[in-house]
Amino acid sequence: MASNLRPAPYYENYAYRSENVAPPRFTSDYNVYLPHAPPYYPSSVPHYVPRVSTQQSVPVPAVQAKSSAKCTPRTKKALCLLLSIAMLLIGAGICVFLIWYFVTDSCSGSEIQCGTTRVCVTPSQWCDRKQDCPNGEDETRCVRLYGPENLLEVYSSENKDWYSICYDDWNDKYGETACEDLGYNSNTYFNSKAIPVTTGSANILRINTSAGDIDLYKKLYNSNWCPSQQVVTLRCIRCGTSNRPMSPRNRIVGGSDALLGEWPWQVSLHFRGTHFCGGSIITPEWIVTAAHCVEGTRSHPFYWTVYAGILRQSEMIPSKGFRVARIISHPNYDLTSKNNDVALMKLQSPLSFNEFIGPVCLPNAGMMFETDQRCWISGWGAKYQGGNTSKELNAAVVPLINSSICNGRYIYNGIVLPTMICAGYLQGKVDSCQGDSGGPLVTMKSLLWWLVGDTSWGTGCATQFKPGVYGNITVFIEWIYRNMQANR
Ligand code: 4AZ
Numbered sequence: 001m002a003s004n005l006r007p008a009p010y011y012e013n014y015a016y017r018s019e020n021v022a023p024p025r026f027t028s029d030y031n032v033y034l035p036h037a038p039p040y041y042p043s044s045v046p047h048y049v050p051r052v053s054t055q056q057s058v059p060v061p062a063v064q065a066k067s068s069a070k071c072t073p074r075t076k077k078a079l080c081l082l083l084s085i086a087m088l089l090i091g092a093g094i095c096v097f098l099i100w101y102f103v104t105d106s107c108s109g110s111e112i113q114c115g116t117t118r119v120c121v122t123p124s125q126w127c128d129r130k131q132d133c134p135n136g137e138d139e140t141r142c143v144r145l146y147g148p149e150n151l152l153e154v155y156s157s158e159n160k161d162w163y164s165i166c167y168d169d170w171n172d173k174y175g176e177t178a179c180e181d182l183g184y185n186s187n188t189y190f191n192s193k194a195i196p197v198t199t200g201s202a203n204i205l206r207i208n209t210s211a212g213d214i215d216l217y218k219k220l221y222n223s224n225w226c227p228s229q230q231v232v233t234l235r236c237i238r239c240g241t242s243n244r245p246m247s248p249r250n251r252i253v254g255g256s257d258a259l260l261g262e263w264p265w266q267v268s269l270h271f272r273g274t275h276f277c278g279g280s281i282i283t284p285e286w287i288v289t290a291a292h293c294v295e296g297t298r299s300h301p302f303y304w305t306v307y308a309g310i311l312r313q314s315e316m317i318p319s320k321g322f323r324v325a326r327i328i329s330h331p332n333y334d335l336t337s338k339n340n341d342v343a344l345m346k347l348q349s350p351l352s353f354n355e356f357i358g359p360v361c362l363p364n365a366g367m368m369f370e371t372d373q374r375c376w377i378s379g380w381g382a383k384y385q386g387g388n389t390s391k392e393l394n395a396a397v398v399p400l401i402n403s404s405i406c407n408g409r410y411i412y413n414g415i416v417l418p419t420m421i422c423a424g425y426l427q428g429k430v431d432s433c434q435g436d437s438g439g440p441l442v443t444m445k446s447l448l449w450w451l452v453g454d455t456s457w458g459t460g461c462a463t464q465f466k467p468g469v470y471g472n473i474t475v476f477i478e479w480i481y482r483n484m485q486a487n488r
Contacts, residue, residue, distance in 0.1 A: 126157040145364040148446040152234040163203040166226035167194035179236035183484030188237040194230035240361035240448035253462040254430030255396030263378045265360035270305040278379040278439020284350035289438030291333035291343040309356035323348040341456040371402040375443045381436030385461040389435035398423040424467030432468045433461035441470045
């Protein structure tokens with residue numbers, strides 16, 4: 001859509017809008033052709049072959065038969081020609097109107113368009129805590145967490161930028177509100193902390209404590225003065241803690257048995273009673289997996305059972321499983337290219353977190369995972385290409401591979417899209433495999449484990465020059481939060 005969508009909040013990691021689609025130039029488009037077109041004078045003699053044969057073969061209704069009885073073949077042909085021209089003109093008119101309706105902007109100047117509708121709001125209505133768009137687009141994506149320190153940021157519609165919040169006068173109640181706005185339930189709220197304002201972070205909002213009992217966001221105002229010189233960091237859930245020290249052994253293909261509590265976010269997803277895919281716990285009710293795991297007939301929640309905190313497949317019995325209430329596949333998942341290979345599963349009843357079951361952290365906006373960053377994959381997938389799924393949970397270390405290398409001519413030759421991330425070794429030997437799909441690719445940063453990817457595809461398993469390809473979770477955070485929010 002047009003450039004007037006620009007003031008909406010966005011995440012650095014995700015380019016999601018196309019801009020500057022030029023509206024069609026209706027009248028001028030015609031002007032281009034009309035001067036060159038020969039003038040149209042209805043000829044008294046049609047100069048094309050009359051379509052007599054079809055007219056004769058179609059049974060003619062009584063009324064028509066009556067009127068045509070009075071007509072000469074010449075007037076009939078002229079009528080037919082006029083009718084065809086009228087139909088063509090009406091059809092062209094409808095097409096032009098439809099193109100105009102869907103391509104042009106309905107919003108003027110500084111106004112912002114509400115999603116794909118033709119409703120417009122002013123910049124001050126965006127993120128003002130009042131729903132002005134029919135589908136509430138103006139009030140989504142107004143809070144975000146930024147970077148590995150979980151810096152809380154609020155979008156200012158006035159200044160069209162993200163702002164940190166001064167820690168002075170902040171409390172946990174505000175923290176819970178912000179977490180709920182992201183899509184978490186208030187019962188998972190973990191903590192708010194203060195971190196020093198870094199040099200250059202001039203964007204700070206303060207809380208107006210004398211504003212009375214109004215919405216947190218309405219209490220915020222721009223200020224150059226933050227007495228504590230500290231800003232708010234927020235953890236909406238206690239995530240990313242493994243209950244085993246990271247073991248040095250390289251323990252899938254080329255991995256080794258995992259320990260209980262080592263990958264507490266790892267779940268086994270059973271379809272009709274057998275392990276089919278992996279998944280990652282992100283909240284007590286939500287699991288991240290791959291869209292290709294829940295494709296077609298597998299999209300119905302009834303056939304799935306989720307097992308958490310169990311290492312051995314033989315111990316996964318229905319009484320220990322969790323039923324699935326809802327499955328949400330990414331709407332832009334593409335079966336052929338595996339673009340947007342991510343899905344969410346909502347459980348019928350929440351998991352109870354303990355030493356062996358717990359969530360992994362969703363990456364934040366602005367978190368860039370570097371090439372060669374050490375990541376871990378885990379799952380019950382095959383230990384070699386074409387093998388059976390494993391009886392025990394396995395895990396292995398795989399470094400991230402730069403997308404431009406992974407897209408190299410002798411590797412994946414351009415089919416790795418921005419929604420994907422490669423990890424593994426070009427020499428092969430260690431990799432995810434069939435049955436690991438949907439499962440986690442995680443990394444440790446700032447003492448926490450983050451979900452970098454979901455196992456998606458690869459040519460074979462542990463093949464030379466064919467590393468594993470994972471869904472790039474950083475690109476999906478906004479979609480994940482929006483769906484958690486909308487499906488509480
Ligand atoms: C699969 O079929 C699959 N080597 C998963 C991961 C990889 C290949 C295949 C990556 O589920």
